[in-house]
Amino acid sequence: MMPAWVRNFFFPELKRSFWIRLGLVSVVAYGVFGHVCILTRNRGRSMEPTYADGAFNFCWRPRFLFSAPQAGDVVIVRLAGLRVMVLKRVVATAGDTVEFRDGYLFVNGKRQEEPYVRHRGNWNLPPRTVKPGHIYVVGDNRGMPMAEHAFGQTPVRRVKGGPLL
Amino acid sequence: MKRRRSRQFAMLSILAISLAAAVVALRPTERKRVHKQTVRLAARFSKTPGEGPAVMAAKMHTLGDLFADTVVLNLTGFAGNGAYSQAELVSHVSRIRPMFHAIDLSFVDVHVDILGADEASVNLTARLVVSRQDGRTEEDIREVSCRLRKRDGAWRFMAFHEVQVLER
Numbered sequence: 001m002m003p004a005w006v007r008n009f010f011f012p013e014l015k016r017s018f019w020i021r022l023g024l025v026s027v028v029a030y031g032v033f034g035h036v037c038i039l040t041r042n043r044g045r046s047m048e049p050t051y052a053d054g055a056f057n058f059c060w061r062p063r064f065l066f067s068a069p070q071a072g073d074v075v076i077v078r079l080a081g082l083r084v085m086v087l088k089r090v091v092a093t094a095g096d097t098v099e100f101r102d103g104y105l106f107v108n109g110k111r112q113e114e115p116y117v118r119h120r121g122n123w124n125l126p127p128r129t130v131k132p133g134h135i136y137v138v139g140d141n142r143g144m145p146m147a148e149h150a151f152g153q154t155p156v157r158r159v160k161g162g163p164l165l
Numbered sequence: 166m167k168r169r170r171s172r173q174f175a176m177l178s179i180l181a182i183s184l185a186a187a188v189v190a191l192r193p194t195e196r197k198r199v200h201k202q203t204v205r206l207a208a209r210f211s212k213t214p215g216e217g218p219a220v221m222a223a224k225m226h227t228l229g230d231l232f233a234d235t236v237v238l239n240l241t242g243f244a245g246n247g248a249y250s251q252a253e254l255v256s257h258v259s260r261i262r263p264m265f266h267a268i269d270l271s272f273v274d275v276h277v278d279i280l281g282a283d284e285a286s287v288n289l290t291a292r293l294v295v296s297r298q299d300g301r302t303e304e305d306i307r308e309v310s311c312r313l314r315k316r317d318g319a320w321r322f323m324a325f326h327e328v329q330v331l332e333r
Contacts, residue, residue, distance in 0.1 A: 079308040079330055080290040081274025086330070137331065152331035
């Protein structure tokens with residue numbers, strides 16, 4: 001014999017209160033998981049080893065609601081919308097000069113300590129200045145060829161949040 | 166009796182509202198027609214493994230109907246950027262397709278703007294997955310802005326420009 005609470009949970013009486021509760025839960029779930037904390041799946045290896053290819057995560061939209069992204073933050077950048085987005089790490093902000101020498105990142109001429117980078121390729125990129133209202137983002141996986149790695153500066157308004165986990 | 170009538174009235178009202186909502190939601194609009202052209206473009210450009218010559222010929226025959234007389238391509242790192250006639254573009258696509266075992270082009274986050282009676286712009290995320298004949302698979306995702314013009318009652322693509330999301 002099934003306990004009453006189990007029976008009520010799986011086979012509730014279809015009373016008016018049940019439909020109201022179901023409606024409220026649906027609206028709240030849609031609001032939270034559709035706009036505030038969006039379920040995402042990583043595709044690609046550009047953020048390894050920090051974020052593995054195929055791993056699930058959430059895009060926490062309020063992450064940069066009251067503060068601008070800073071160097072070291074991991075951000076989620078939108079393309080045309082929120083269904084496909086790019087996960088990258090901010091390495092420099094507006095006005096900074098970014099450069100790669102033999103795989104090492106230099107910001108404003110100073111070599112950066114990046115504990116999250118495990119593998120380094122022979123990346124070389126001449127210095128460039130980050131435009132106003134922009135941030136410079138790069139993936140953590142510097143072991144892959146530079147030509148295959150999508151990175152660069154992007155407007156801050158494209159940042160739609162950060163990973164929750 | 167009165168209660169039964171009011172219940173019938175409520176049921177009829179719900180039915181009428183549902184029907185009206187369905188008509189509004191399903192009626193063809195210019196925005197939907199443009200959106201449908203993006204779906205057609207993706208379907209005709211894509212190639213399923215083992216696609217026969219007849220299917221390919223049919224797809225290429227109808228692919229040209231989606232393009233304006235002149236189509237401009239402007240994609241980062243793409244060697245074939247420039248202006249093409251409708252026939253040239255279809256010819257290029259026909260030559261490229263056999264190089265791949267499978268091609269999967271899909272568009273997501275499609276935003277349509279109707280700019281005038283015969284002009285529209287579409288902003289979308291394009292995802293292209295190609296399987297080469299040697300088994301290697303490559304994936305490319307880009308944000309693309311398209312321009313369409315209406316001719317002979319149909320929306321036709323006249324330009325594809327990549328939106329630079331990350332600028333080195």
